[in-house]
Amino acid sequence: MFVAAQISLYPLRQTSLSPAIENTLRVLREHGLEVSPGTMSTVASGEDEAVFDALKQAYRAASENGDVVMVVTLPNACPVQS
DSSP: OEEEEEEEEEEOSOSOSHHHHHHHHHHHHHTTOEEEEOSSOEEEEEEHHHHHHHHHHHHHHHHTTSOEEEEEEOOSOSOOOO
16 A cells, blocks of 8 residues: 655754754665655655555664654545555
8 A cells, every 4th residue: 555654853852953854864765765855844655564664764763863753644545656
């Protein structure tokens, strides 16, 4: 099943926000997802197993730099890829 996830990452108590965000984007792309970064969130889309695996690894990668909050929205009302 094709899904799209809207992801917001909030690094907490870190001197630089970039490493956690860059690690997250890298992991999403490594899983072959279509990644569209925005100013406050990123949309990652692909097959459901790849999206869920990527989210798990992205959270772990972002957490390596310190505390983070990751908010993910997974609607089932998005158009399905044909």
